[in-house]
Amino acid sequence: MKKLINSPESVVSDALRGMAAAHPGLRVEAEKGIVTRAAGAAGEPTGKVAVLSGGGSGHEPLHAGFVGRGMLAAAVAGPVFTSPVPDTIAAATCAVDAGAGVLHIVKNYTGDILNFTMAAEDCEDEGVKVEQVVVDDDVAVARTEHGPGRRGTGATLFVEKIAGALAEEGAPLAEVAAVARKVNANARSYGVALSSCTTPAKGSPNFTLGEDEIELGIGIHGEPGRERRTLMTAAETAEAMLDAILDDLPEAAGAPVILLVNGLGGTPPVELYIMRAEVERVLGERGITVARSLVGNYVTSLDMAGCTLTLCRADEELLRLWDAPVDTPSLRWGC
Known part of the structure; x- marks a missing residue:
């Protein structure tokens, strides 16, 4: 394993110290894994709903890279691919509550759900109102009445951006939570890997692929997918990914969508833009208009090569909130 680290144990705290140095508009508690908007910073919410998210590290810039005006009030970073503990989540929640309550955006993984739920209960005992919205957009996993169900992946970015924009406008907690659930209900994702990722603690790939x-159907924690195929062209790969997404989102035909072509950490931009072109072709053939899009590394899996695609059906409300100003380390426009 060759990585630019000091030790596997200090990866998260060392990275957060670097984030603090690079972005003085953030308040970073590196040892605790808490990132919030700096006290007195421009755009700091006052008397508004605070939107908080988090989870295991290794998916950067998710979540800490999206702390700032128009998006998150705070992010909580756990160890690589491991949920932060309830006490840390609760401390961050209480720190950013401005009297209007806090929305927790939680990816659908068992550890995250348990720990965020316990933290919310602790905060409510202290008089802080908390709503939880679970993101479960990954169509590679079947929806079930029992078990963990679908994983939260690329749609997390859409939920954080749109809910954060509505919170910035001063909407009450119930409305911010409702729009977050609306985004999740209208979003679907699917991922493909060309290689596995290597966690610093393990030092070897989670799974092995032939040359x-x-x-297909991988998760963002290094989980193997649901199907292995011989290497395909970008065109064939885009078609396979979109088949899986649109089979689960049939109402998308004829409606505008927000699109994320997301790198997993080890894929160069030139390949992501090739995928963007192929996605445009396939969606155009199916009568689907891309109203907004992002291309790049936003929800990664350490050094995994590959990408995820996320589509979200978008009405006028969602497009307006998507276009609203945002000023974070990793997402910025309109400011």
């Missing part, structure tokens, strides 16, 4: 193999 001519790809893995």
Whole structure:
């Protein structure tokens, strides 16, 4: 394993110290894994709903890279691919509550759900109102009445951006939570890997692919996918990914969508833009208009090569909130 780290144990705190140095508009508690808007910073919410998210590290810039005006009030970073503990989540929640309550945006993983739920209960005992919205957009996992269900992946970015924009406008907690659930209900994602990721603690890939193999339906924690195929062209890969997404989102035909072509950490931009072109072609053939899009590394899996695609059906309300000003380390426009 060759990585630019000091030790596997200090990866998260060392990275957060670097974030603090690079972005003085953030308040970073590196050892605790808490990132908030700096006290007195421009755009700091006052008397508004605070939107908080978090989870295991290794998905950067998610979540800490999206703390700032128009998006998150705070992010909580756990160890690599491991949920932060309830006490840390509760401390961050209480710190950013401005009297209007806090929205927790939680990816659908068992540890995250348990720990955020316990933290919310502790905060409510202290008089802080908390709503939880669970993101479960990954169509590679079947919806079930029992078990953990679908994983939260690329749609997390859409939920954080749109809910954060509505909170910035001063909407009450119930409305901010409702729009977050609306985004999640209208979003679907699917991922493909060309290689596995290597966690600093393990020092070796989570799974192995042959030189001519790809893995379809992977998760963002290094989980193997649901199908292994011989290497395909970008055009064939985009078609396979969109088949899986649109089979689960049939109402998308004829409606505008917000699109994320997301790198997993080890894919160069040139390949992501090739995928963007192929996605445009396939969606155009199916009568689907891309109203807004992002291309780049936003929800990563350490050094995994590959990408995820996320589509979100978008009405006028969601597009307006998507276009609203945002000023974070990793997402910025209109400011």
